[in-house]
Amino acid sequence: MRANIIKTYKTLHTWTGLIAGMALFIAFFAGAMTMFKGPLDRWATPPGNDIQWVAEDQWLPLMQQTLAAHPAAAKGFTLHLQPGENVGAPLVWDANPERSRFDPQEPWGATLNERGELVTAPFETSPMANLIDMLHQTAGIPGNGHHLFGVYVMGAVSILYALAIVSGLVVLLPTLVKDFLIVRRGKNLKRFWLDAHNVVGLTSLPFHLMIALTVIVFAFHDFLYDALSVTVYKERPLFEMHEHHDRGVDTVAENLLPPEALLANLKTQAPDFVPREMMYMGPLGERAEVRIAGENLEHMVRGADRGFAAMDPYTAELEGTEYLPGQEDPWTEIVISIFALHFGSYGGDFMRWVYVFMGLAGAFIFYSGNLLWVETRRRKQRRNGGPLEQKRNTRLMASATVGVCWGSVAGIALSMSAGKWLHGTMAADSLYLWAYYLVFLASVGWAFWRGPGRGAVELIAFAGLAWLTVPMTALLAWLIPAVPAWVQTAPGPLAVDGSALLAGLLLLEMARRTAKRVFHGSTDSVWYAGAQPIVDEQAVDIREKPA
Structure with a gap:
């Protein structure tokens, strides 16, 4: 393949990846978490009063008494067939059915007491899992409409994502057979990161193509349906309603x-x-x-x-x-x-875990892609005899990558913990949103203030500590029942605590390894944050030799 064609596709891959990468990092990390949305819901749901569950032969009397006493239930209600940590009552409905779909629900629950009498009360559900799902769909981009504005943005981002996938494959075609599954680890860290980036990307290529194309369909399906209605279906309804005889x-x-x-x-x-x-x-x-x-x-x-x-x-x-x-x-x-x-709604828990790892691997691809761009700027300056001080746009991109990526990771963790410790101080949906965005924006600001090198070490360590607050909250709630937080002892919620513990420890180890690179690596790197060497301007050239 001609060199100029490879160069064109490499440029396309680089810039589509850079533009889309940080939003995709958030979406993939949050998406990995939503694979176990049920356990997350149960983990975050505050314990309520002991609910009298009803037998099957009481379902109909429960429904009839609720409809008679609460007209709002006539708009619609849900009858839960099994109890659960996040199920407030056997029968639940929204007391404000006319609300906008972006407004919080006002859930009420109903059951029957031992005398068969109706007992109703409002109860609280946790929006924490929905917040994570919202981050997955929108990357945290605010704005409402018929759909969340961020959904449309992520649809456009996914078009760039698809272009990055295809162009990246074209770039690798000449060396695909020779270098496939090769990860070269040595003094040349850029080569190691590039090999790792390529191996993860190639081995998960079908998954990423599927995700990119389905997100585009999800984001713009209304426009597709409108076009089909005009050009194909015309006077016929696009979706047939169920006939009622x-x-x-x-x-x-x-x-x-x-x-x-x-x-x-x-x-x-x-x-x-x-x-x-x-x-x-x-x-x-x-x-x-x-x-x-x-x-x-x-x-x-x-x-x-x-x-x-x-x-x-x-x-x-x-x-x-x-x-x-x-x-x-x-x-x-x-x-x-x-x-x-x-x-990933097939194959049971095994496939859910596969999707978790694929989501985290995807987040790695986007993060490493931005790191590779930064390292490429340094080597290009070195080859061209440019100054050792990296350009401002390179430093800004590095800081943005660090702040956005690790700020979102820490923000999710601390919003989870804050939801338990500050429960009842404000509306739950506002609490989670405030906690996430405060941590996220503070992390982005910190990365720009401290610089990419120090910011990376500190924010990765901060994210690790943030995730450790999740199991620590459960431990303290178990040891000291009087604290505001609570612990759910069912297997699903406990698995959330265990996964958070593992994530926190891995992030702290990552921070330690990053610190080694930051304080003892190449002095002309944008990531270097150690002591600057004394330079004899007439005799000393501290630039590394190109690898």
Whole structure:
């Protein structure tokens, strides 16, 4: 391949990667965490009062009494079939159903006491896992609209991401066979970082192409649907609504069928489907429908970890199987596969851990890509006989990389801990957002103030300590029950504490190794922060010889 073509693609790879890299680092790191959103939800949910759980034969009386006493529940409610640390009550609904989708929910829960009487109360859910998911979708870029503004930005970023992937592959083609899976470690650290960057990128190439393309679809699907409506479907609706036949009964609470009857009918048609919750939508309206969410590990599912079946709550008729695992039509199965490949909602916990490591490896690719650009500037100056002092734009890019990347890592950890220690002092959603953005912005400012070298060591160490606050919070809550924080002792939440402990220790070790490079490395590097040597301007040239 001609050298000028390689140079063009290398330039394209460099600049698309630089522009998109820091946002993608945040999205991939947060995305790795969202693979276990359920345990994160349970970890962050404050313990409530002991809730009287209800038996199956009490589900219908619970629903009917709730609908009679609380009209807002008629807009829709969820019946949880199993208790859990993050489940406030057997039946929950939003007391403010007319709210904007960007406003916080006002969840209420209902149960029956031992005398069969209705007991309702507001309860608090933790938005912490949703905050991390928001960072995954938007990289923390604020702004609302029909979708979060950051989603559109990340769609544009993913276009650059796809260009970076393709151009990077073209650059590597001439040496692909010879250098594949080779990581050369020696005095030339730039070569080591480049080899590691290339190996991780090449071995995960299909994953990154899939992520880039699916994010573009997720971000701009509304525009795609609008175009299809105008050019293809025209007068026909793009999405067919479920037809509701004449039920022969009035849609009133007294005529609702027992939920266990619906589940029994579903069991005959989908025996491997394991229901978890029943979402009643407009249960007293003409278009009343129950969406039953559940799991089937043998098939891909539409949601992050759930498939769905739509049923009529008055006839138990199965109305929609398009998202029921194993019963989708061919087109829907393709769509579900796209969602499942992005969310990792197949293969159980094993595939979730695979996606965790792929997400962290992706974050490494973007971070190392920026480091390589900085090192390339230094070597180019050296070859051209340029000054030893690195250019301002190089130092600014290095500082921004350090501040944004490690500020987001520390911000997530400290917002998790703050949510427990400061619980009740302010609205939970505001608390998590304030904690994250204060830490993130302070870290970015610190990196520019301290410079990239010292800033890298200090912020990586800070991120490590931030993650250690998560298990320390659990330990203190267990040892001293009077403290405001709490500890969940179920396996899932404890795994969150254990993972945070491991992350903190690994980051502290990374800070130690980074300090060695920063204080004892090349003196003309943007990362060098040690004592400057005394230079005899007439006789001494302290520049390194090119590797």
